[in-house]
Amino acid sequence: MLIDDLTVIALEAIEQAAGEAARAAFLQSLEREAAATREAQRLRSEAETLRRAGIRNNVLIGVLCFVGGLAVGVTGTVLIIK
16 A cells, blocks of 8 residues: 555656656747747848848938039039030
8 A cells, every 4th residue: 555655656746747847848949939039030120220221321322423413514514615
């Protein structure tokens, strides 16, 4: 009878340990997934920032080229007329 009681207690302890190990593995998996999600969001944000900077730089270059071309055109026209 004592052996039966010890066997039941041991089996319950084994089941509890297995449950805790499974829970720990699941939590570790969730932590890895959360870290991967944070990294993906960071990369997406960085890509969006770079895209916006690229658009801003393209607009600035366009404006500078327009002003430069206008200055060359006006200067050329003035020189031709004189």
